[in-house]
Amino acid sequence: MKYAFAGNRDIAYNILSYLIAEGYKPSALAILDDSDLSTKLTEISGLKKKKIYKGKDFFAEETINDLKKMDLDYIFGIHYPLIIPKEILTIAKIGFINLHPAFLPYNRGWHTPSWAIINNTKYGATLHFMSEKLDMGDIIHQIEIEISPDDTAHKLYSRVLKLEEELFKKALPDLLSLNPSRVPQDINLGDCHSKKDIKKIQQIELEQKVTYLEAIDKFRALTTNDVNEAAYFIKDGRKFVIQVNITEIK
The missing domain is CATH 3.40.50.170 (Formyl transferase, N-terminal domain)
Incomplete structure (x- = not known):
């Protein structure tokens, strides 16, 4: 070969x-x-x-x-x-x-x-x-x-x-x-999906109604090794990112 x-x-x-x-x-x-x-x-x-x-x-x-x-x-x-x-x-x-x-x-x-x-x-x-x-x-x-x-x-x-x-x-x-x-x-x-598509879903609209499951899935989907890819929200002109750690307890 x-x-x-x-x-x-x-x-x-x-x-x-x-x-x-x-x-x-x-x-x-x-x-x-x-x-x-x-x-x-x-x-x-x-x-x-x-x-x-x-x-x-x-x-x-x-x-x-x-x-x-x-x-x-x-x-x-x-x-x-x-x-x-x-x-x-x-x-x-x-x-x-x-x-x-x-x-x-x-x-x-x-x-x-x-x-x-x-x-x-x-x-x-x-x-x-x-x-x-x-x-x-x-x-x-x-x-x-x-x-x-x-x-x-x-x-x-x-x-x-x-x-x-x-x-x-x-x-x-x-x-x-x-x-x-x-x-x-x-x-x-x-x-x-293109490389830029991830940016379209990162911002969290704080007044948007979603289920807990939808929110959790979004947060974990955007928890990568790059904080710039994380979900974020804007509050009082300040930007906050969310990265999560989920642990199963047996």
């Missing part, structure tokens, strides 16, 4: 480490920036500098020509946040494979645990072919997990990151066959 790897965050490091440990080294690597994580990815890849592409250099014409010469079976995208152009999507013989923290077709796009809680949808992890339309490609494998009443978006995301690694490892034999499963998504199901 010949592949290029485009990754970001610790999950990308863990999955690339796993692939290399299993005997599958990348032919090329796309990193986001000069962060410590990108340095770690570079080091474990064992690749020469000319086979490592940073940021939008990954989309340059010279890079595209280089990748075409590598006779790649796959390009793996692991939490790689840049929009992939069509010219890159079509390079690998089998396809560009993406790992997404959601149970597609539900919650395409950004802030998947937040929207899963808000909309009470199915949640999990999905390995799928990447298409020009965001998170709309055929599904290879997926695993669903239950959303617990004590889950915040941050807690749920931490759980799904572990699930994504488990999913990729389970799917590896299928990928190695070079003929992985392909199940088209039902385009009539699910939803898609």
Whole structure:
């Protein structure tokens, strides 16, 4: 199996480490920036500098020509946040494979645990072919997990990151066959959210009538690792944010 790897965050490091440990080294690597994580990815890849592409250099014409010469079976995208152009999507013989923290077709796009809680949808992890339309490609494998009443978006995301690694490892034999499963998504199901959509639901209107359940779900859905994504209200010209911790007592 010949592949290029485009990754970001610790999950990308863990999955690339796993692939290399299993005997599958990348032919090329796309990193986001000069962060410590990108340095770690570079080091474990064992690749020469000319086979490592940073940021939008990954989309340059010279890079595209280089990748075409590598006779790649796959390009793996692991939490790689840049929009992939069509010219890159079509390079690998089998396809560009993406790992997404959601149970597609539900919650395409950004802030998947937040929207899963808000909309009470199915949640999990999905390995799928990447298409020009965001998170709309055929599904290879997926695993669903239950959303617990004590889950915040941050807690749920931490759980799904572990699930994504488990999913990729389970799917590896299928990928190695070079003929992985392909199940088209039902385009009539699910939803898609941009990165900015979360801002539309953050402000609390203090006079609005809601149920306790609706309020709790909103607060926990907006409790992430970033206080700037939290629910907030304005009182006497001052802004207050709300982040919650929910604990089950047995």
